[in-house]
Amino acid sequence: MGRYEDVFRASVEDRERFWLNAAGALDWHRAPTRALDDSNPPFYRWFADGEINVAHNALDRHVEAGRGDQAALIYDSPVTDTRRTYTYTQLRDEVATFAGVLRGLGVGLGDRVVIYMPMIPEAAIAMLACARLGAVHSVVFGGFAAKELAARIDDAAPKVVVSASCGIEGRRIIEYKPLLDKAIELSANKPQTQVILQRPQAVAAMGPNDADWAEAAASATPADPVTVKSTDPLYVLYTSGTTGRPKGVVRDSGGYATALAWSMPNVYDVGPGQTIFTASDVGWVVGHSYIVYAPLLAGATTVLYEGKPVGTPDAGQFWRVMSEYGVRSMFTAPTAFRALRKEDPNGDYARRYDLSGLRYLFLAGERLDPETYRWASELLKIPVIDHWWQTETGWPIVANPAGIELLEIKPGSPTRPLPGWDIRVLDTDGRPAPAGEDGAIVAKLPLPPGAFPTLWNDDERFVKSYLSAFDGYYLTGDGGRIDADGYVFVMGRTDDVINVAGHRLSTGGMEEVLASHPDVAECAVIGVSDQMKGQLPRGFVVLKAGVLDREGAATEGYEDRLRAALVQMVRDQVGAVASLKEISIVPALPKTRSGKILRKTMRGIADGIDEPVPSTLDDASVLDALRPILRPR
Ligand code: COA
Ligand code: AMP
Numbered sequence: 001m002g003r004y005e006d007v008f009r010a011s012v013e014d015r016e017r018f019w020l021n022a023a024g025a026l027d028w029h030r031a032p033t034r035a036l037d038d039s040n041p042p043f044y045r046w047f048a049d050g051e052i053n054v055a056h057n058a059l060d061r062h063v064e065a066g067r068g069d070q071a072a073l074i075y076d077s078p079v080t081d082t083r084r085t086y087t088y089t090q091l092r093d094e095v096a097t098f099a100g101v102l103r104g105l106g107v108g109l110g111d112r113v114v115i116y117m118p119m120i121p122e123a124a125i126a127m128l129a130c131a132r133l134g135a136v137h138s139v140v141f142g143g144f145a146a147k148e149l150a151a152r153i154d155d156a157a158p159k160v161v162v163s164a165s166c167g168i169e170g171r172r173i174i175e176y177k178p179l180l181d182k183a184i185e186l187s188a189n190k191p192q193t194q195v196i197l198q199r200p201q202a203v204a205a206m207g208p209n210d211a212d213w214a215e216a217a218a219s220a221t222p223a224d225p226v227t228v229k230s231t232d233p234l235y236v237l238y239t240s241g242t243t244g245r246p247k248g249v250v251r252d253s254g255g256y257a258t259a260l261a262w263s264m265p266n267v268y269d270v271g272p273g274q275t276i277f278t279a280s281d282v283g284w285v286v287g288h289s290y291i292v293y294a295p296l297l298a299g300a301t302t303v304l305y306e307g308k309p310v311g312t313p314d315a316g317q318f319w320r321v322m323s324e325y326g327v328r329s330m331f332t333a334p335t336a337f338r339a340l341r342k343e344d345p346n347g348d349y350a351r352r353y354d355l356s357g358l359r360y361l362f363l364a365g366e367r368l369d370p371e372t373y374r375w376a377s378e379l380l381k382i383p384v385i386d387h388w389w390q391t392e393t394g395w396p397i398v399a400n401p402a403g404i405e406l407l408e409i410k411p412g413s414p415t416r417p418l419p420g421w422d423i424r425v426l427d428t429d430g431r432p433a434p435a436g437e438d439g440a441i442v443a444k445l446p447l448p449p450g451a452f453p454t455l456w457n458d459d460e461r462f463v464k465s466y467l468s469a470f471d472g473y474y475l476t477g478d479g480g481r482i483d484a485d486g487y488v489f490v491m492g493r494t495d496d497v498i499n500v501a502g503h504r505l506s507t508g509g510m511e512e513v514l515a516s517h518p519d520v521a522e523c524a525v526i527g528v529s530d531q532m533k534g535q536l537p538r539g540f541v542v543l544k545a546g547v548l549d550r551e552g553a554a555t556e557g558y559e560d561r562l563r564a565a566l567v568q569m570v571r572d573q574v575g576a577v578a579s580l581k582e583i584s585i586v587p588a589l590p591k592t593r594s595g596k597i598l599r600k601t602m603r604g605i606a607d608g609i610d611e612p613v614p615s616t617l618d619d620a621s622v623l624d625a626l627r628p629i630l631r632p633r
Helices: 003-013 015-023 054-067 088-104 121-133 146-156 177-186 213-218 254-266 285-297 317-324 334-343 370-380 459-467 507-515 558-573 599-606 620-630
Strands: 071-077 082-087 112-116 136-139 160-164 166-169 172-175 193-197 210-212 233-239 247-252 275-278 301-305 329-332 360-363 384-386 423-426 439-444 473-482 488-493 497-500 503-506 520-530 534-543 582-585
Touching: 003 015, 015 254, 054 088, 054 121, 054 254, 054 285, 071 088, 071 121, 082 088, 088 121, 088 213, 112 121, 112 146, 112 177, 121 136, 121 160, 121 233, 121 285, 121 301, 136 146, 146 177, 146 233, 146 247, 146 558, 160 177, 172 177, 177 193, 193 213, 210 213, 233 285, 247 254, 254 285, 275 285, 275 317, 285 301, 301 317, 317 329, 334 370, 360 370, 370 384, 423 473, 459 473, 488 497, 497 520, 497 534, 503 507, 507 520, 507 534, 507 558, 520 599, 534 558, 558 582, 599 620
Parallel strands: 071 301, 112 136, 112 160, 136 233, 160 193, 193 210, 275 301, 275 329, 329 360, 360 384, 534 582
Antiparallel strands: 071 082, 166 172, 233 247, 423 439, 439 473, 473 488, 497 503, 520 534
């Protein structure tokens, strides 16, 4: 039996011992005496009597252990031509100072702070400053528009919002402040203060409730870490569900810190003093866990990269970063490698750099297509490790645990469940699917430490969305199978969540925007396969009766104008990141006899998979009329 099997078995046979041992890697103000509190299922809690501070563990602990001069965070920004290294001491001091700023603004234990920032070190500093105070941060991805930001502000009710004057997308400057002002105007819950970091690329006009980051920091008194309960929330991270209303995934403190600290050596094979480069965004879970918290909890060095893999200035930037900082493990989404392959199919850029320190490439966020897997493996000649996880789980569910034992790689599979994850595949009746057969992928409760205890202020939705389909199991929302060797294959979402360039989006949210246009009677948005982005949304709208007869409406160009207006509405209300660029105006949508739109059937036709037409189809002629529009071109 291999090392992986031993470790996995240990986690099953004595869960308490396994996780208390893992928790021992951290400093606790009060060490937990129990790992799991299962007294109130389905609400499980980890290390319930423990007390901790996550920022202390990420920073002060390493300084106190003599690692103060080691690089903690390297900011590399080709779009602004900036490189800056923060040692552990410097980062701790910056975080303590900004925690002082927040405390001066009245932020304390349990208060929420929304962070809406581009990929700059201050985003991580703001997150860690919240953690230092026991305040709950909620980072909103910069690519979301004002309305999405407003929905999150409304739900989290933050005392303070932290933002920057602008983000930089390639050569474009995206002004954040007008988006923030608009979001606050739309929100019912107004924050007391906005702290704005002024960037030289665009200086924001300040209002009466705005505080300038630099000025506030200059006069702040640094704040010490505050002891919190292990079960106190560290953050809320909103993610897309099937409806437009985002779900606030709550993360606890002690369980999350334990799981992340365990994962660094065991999954990513990165230890103190070694460097990990995670090319994602702090607005996503990957950024929370593997740009900010996990590398710092492990005493490693993290690279925070502002830019894209291709474009400004060229397709060599990932390789440059890896060679310049001696990166040991790199982590990004497959889409980034598809972008690199398109730009540089022969890997000429990669060959210009010394990549001898690179041991692994980890990919997650969407399905890793075999072609991209092969291209990356052949180019880099190192293990290319697909692994599967979600915002909800906080760390990987299924992976190849490189630090324990590198298991055989089966292209198309993220390999095997990690300790703590009891993964099953169930059929629609809740029976175990035979090996190799598709079904719903579920995790038997309780979920391990690091995963989510509930949704923010919404236990009911937590139970309804995730725990009620199959009693005793967490519904991942992904479909797939487990083969006879225990390898998990994740085939895609079984709900209407889509994944565009590694970004998780709700088609329901986009439908709500399209449906709000006065000329639209009904609509559907589906995710269709795309070679570069994995999936892209496509919209279908049915016009209200009489629209085309309306005076002027039938004039030439009306449909083009409507399509452009709808695209712009989604861009303005959801954000550019939605990438909804293709909308078809159709006479009707295919439905069941009970009136449910057959999105799955539409998706199948669009992807060229001829799924059987459901027997519940109401009017076959509607679907037949749609086929030529849907078919892949
Ligand atoms: N602020 C403002 N706008 C943003 C933004 C941000 N933080 N992030 C993205 N956008 C905009 C982009 O500029 C683009 O706008 P456009 O339609 O006007 O060109 C749009 O949102 C779509 O962005 P994106 O999906 O990122 O597409 P892209 O073509 O700009 O880049 C990739 C594609 C593959 C190169 C890029 O998505 C990537 O590197 N992804 C991999 C890493 C990753 O982010 N993973 C996430 C989870 S692991
Ligand atoms: P997010 O919550 O944004 O991290 O998105 C999670 C979703 O991305 C999952 O539910 C999957 O649908 C998809 N996903 C993430 N990683 C993988 C992977 N390795 N293989 C297939 N799908 C993945």
